[in-house]
Amino acid sequence: MSENLDPEDETHILGMDGAGTNSPESVLGQITAFEKLLRHAISRFSKERLYSMLQVAAEEQRSANPSLPRGAKTAAEAKKPSTAPTLKLKSMDQLRQSLKPLMKREEKNVKLSDKERQALKHLETFENDYKYLGNLKRHFDDNIHSVLLKDYFDPADRPRRSALKDRATDSNDKKVTPPSKNIKGKNSKRGSQPTEEETKTAEMQKLFAIVTQLEELERKWAGLLKDRELNPDDFDPDSSHELMTFSNYSAFEPLLRLVPDAFVKCYNAIDMAKEWLNLAKSIYGDRLPLKSRVKEQLPKSRENTLSKSREPSMVSQSRESTVSPKEQPPKTPEAPKKQPSPDPEERMKVANEYAQQAKEIKQNIRDIGEVIHENEIKLETLNEEMQSLESREGRIDELTNNFEQVDSKLLHAQKEYNTFLYERQRTMENLNNVRRGSEEHGELVHRANEFNAELTKRQSALKILEYKKNVVQEDYLLELELRPNFIHFLGDMKQQIDDIKTVIKGKQTEKQELEKQLALLKTNTEKIKQQMQRYIESSEDSENLTRQLSRLTKEIEDDLNSIEGMESERSFVSESDDVDLSEYITGFKPNTPSVKGNNSSNTKRDQVTYHIQSRTKQSVKT
Numbered sequence: 001m002s003e004n005l006d007p008e009d010e011t012h013i014l015g016m017d018g019a020g021t022n023s024p025e026s027v028l029g030q031i032t033a034f035e036k037l038l039r040h041a042i043s044r045f046s047k048e049r050l051y052s053m054l055q056v057a058a059e060e061q062r063s064a065n066p067s068l069p070r071g072a073k074t075a076a077e078a079k080k081p082s083t084a085p086t087l088k089l090k091s092m093d094q095l096r097q098s099l100k101p102l103m104k105r106e107e108k109n110v111k112l113s114d115k116e117r118q119a120l121k122h123l124e125t126f127e128n129d130y131k132y133l134g135n136l137k138r139h140f141d142d143n144i145h146s147v148l149l150k151d152y153f154d155p156a157d158r159p160r161r162s163a164l165k166d167r168a169t170d171s172n173d174k175k176v177t178p179p180s181k182n183i184k185g186k187n188s189k190r191g192s193q194p195t196e197e198e199t200k201t202a203e204m205q206k207l208f209a210i211v212t213q214l215e216e217l218e219r220k221w222a223g224l225l226k227d228r229e230l231n232p233d234d235f236d237p238d239s240s241h242e243l244m245t246f247s248n249y250s251a252f253e254p255l256l257r258l259v260p261d262a263f264v265k266c267y268n269a270i271d272m273a274k275e276w277l278n279l280a281k282s283i284y285g286d287r288l289p290l291k292s293r294v295k296e297q298l299p300k301s302r303e304n305t306l307s308k309s310r311e312p313s314m315v316s317q318s319r320e321s322t323v324s325p326k327e328q329p330p331k332t333p334e335a336p337k338k339q340p341s342p343d344p345e346e347r348m349k350v351a352n353e354y355a356q357q358a359k360e361i362k363q364n365i366r367d368i369g370e371v372i373h374e375n376e377i378k379l380e381t382l383n384e385e386m387q388s389l390e391s392r393e394g395r396i397d398e399l400t401n402n403f404e405q406v407d408s409k410l411l412h413a414q415k416e417y418n419t420f421l422y423e424r425q426r427t428m429e430n431l432n433n434v435r436r437g438s439e440e441h442g443e444l445v446h447r448a449n450e451f452n453a454e455l456t457k458r459q460s461a462l463k464i465l466e467y468k469k470n471v472v473q474e475d476y477l478l479e480l481e482l483r484p485n486f487i488h489f490l491g492d493m494k495q496q497i498d499d500i501k502t503v504i505k506g507k508q509t510e511k512q513e514l515e516k517q518l519a520l521l522k523t524n525t526e527k528i529k530q531q532m533q534r535y536i537e538s539s540e541d542s543e544n545l546t547r548q549l550s551r552l553t554k555e556i557e558d559d560l561n562s563i564e565g566m567e568s569e570r571s572f573v574s575e576s577d578d579v580d581l582s583e584y585i586t587g588f589k590p591n592t593p594s595v596k597g598n599n600s601s602n603t604k605r606d607q608v609t610y611h612i613q614s615r616t617k618q619s620v621k622t
Contacts, residue, residue, distance in 0.1 A: 056119035151289030424451035
């Protein structure tokens with residue numbers, strides 16, 4: 001993401017409207033995506049499943065070390081201080097080692113109890129949960145925390161301690177000095193209002209505090225995800241409430257508390273990131289992101305592109321010989337300075353320059369059109385991939401709904417099964433209290449048989465539902481494992497689409513500027529021909545010059561008509577507009593104001609004549 005950023009330039013390009021890679025909207029989107037990932041993780045995690053697995057692991061550890069104390073057996077005993085060494089599971093590595101004997105027995109086809117088999121299965125699930133927590137943290141570090149540090153925080157803006165002390169001293173002085181009785185109303189209230197500088201300083205202090213707190217949280221968060229022995233200081237006090245429903249967990253408390261504590265840290269990190277973003281927007285405003293700068297990817301054809309934003313005019317290298325300010329015609333239209341008529345051949349050179357410039361503009365527009373076409377193809381391909389990925393987005397929702405439906409049906413079926421089982425037990429109890437052979441005894445026997453048949457039927461239905469739940473759950477868990485990479489890839493693709501759209505928009509604007517120049521040239525081609533014809537009529541070789549001028553005029557018109565942009569019947573300039581082409585084509589901007597009518601035409605002709613003469617002054621002298 002940072003491949004388009006310039007690390008040496010810490011100044012944000014104004015006018016980007018948040019289109020940069022790390023805009024506030026993009027960061028908020030990453031935070032929202034992280035929240036969604038977190039909710040998925042919480043929805044699939046089961047404390048009860050982990051608790052039962054840790055019980056088996058602790059028992060296996062005690063069996064392997066029978067000479068050591070077995071730790072507290074109740075929650076009350078766990079709180080009592082003890083100096084005797086006890087067996088405890090405090091790391092993922094210890095958990096794996098404790099269950100390794102079960103794995104070996106399973107490999108040797110030794111029969112295991114149901115609880116032991118479930119423990120091995122739950123261990124695999126817990127390992128996946130543990131890896132998923134690591135992916136969550138990497139997602140937060142790469143897409144949120146690092147972006148905030150780089151683009152939403154400037155260490156150089158730390159508030160000076162001296163300024164804070166001065167503020168405190170001023171406030172103390174105000175408390176000591178008795179207020180004047182003559183000061184009333186608004187003036188007395190204004191003194192309690194903080195100034196803009198004080199408000200900004202307070203916000204900056206909050207921002208620095210958030211940065212420090214998030215760094216500390218990151219350190220403890222990372223400590224939870226290491227295979228080493230867990231440090232009790234790394235746990236958040238809020239996660240202890242998750243253990244209140246359990247007992248006899250002192251032997252494996254760190255591992256039982258690991259995942260809930262990671263969830264607490266995730267939510268705290270989200271809150272801090274949002275507050276960081278809001279404070280940064282309040283402090284830095286339009287400067288955000290601070291250090292990101294999107295480099296424009298220019299194609300080779302762009303190097304020769306002529307644009308008004310980059311070159312002052314459409315003139316070629318001969319612009320250097322343009323009339324200097326001292327040689328410009330008089331500004332007063334009433335008394336224009338007449339210049340001697342130059343050689344007609346020199347006028348033809350100017351016409352040749354016009355044709356050459358038209359070809360250059362045409363080539364530049366073609367190059368820009370190719371770049372736009374290439375980017376449009378890329379954009380179409382990315383949009384197709386995006387649609388495919390968005391269709392996959394619905395798969396996780398479908399699996400979630402399927403899992404919830406199957407789980408709900410299973411719970412409902414279990415409740416009904418338990419109800420029939422309870423009724424059957426009551427019937428059997430009543431049957432024991434009734435005399436055999438009586439009518440009531442026969443009815444109870446018949447009812448008990450019906451309950452037995454119904455229980456058998458419902459037990460089969462329960463097994464089918466459990467099988468369906470396991471199948472859906474496996475697909476659901478697999479999809480969740482791929483979820484972080486999917487969201488990361490989807491975010492990158494959206495950013496590529498936004499970047500390509502920005503490039504296309506810029507190229508289209510540039511193309512329109514060039515097409516506007518060509519539209520002006522096309523509109524006034526006939527005017528050029530008329531102006532030049534006046535000079536040709538006085539020449540001895542008028543027929544030859546006329547043919548050359550007609551050829552050049554036709555060449556310019558053919559070039560203009562071949563431009564795709566002109567086929568859209570887009571009119572930038574009305575044909576009735578009286579435009580001096582010397583301003584747009586030769587780089588010469590007349591200082592004489594335009595006057596409608598014949599005087600305007602004559603003045604412009606004199607200006608063009610003067611410009612031509614100044615460019616060919618040396619050749620005329622020779």
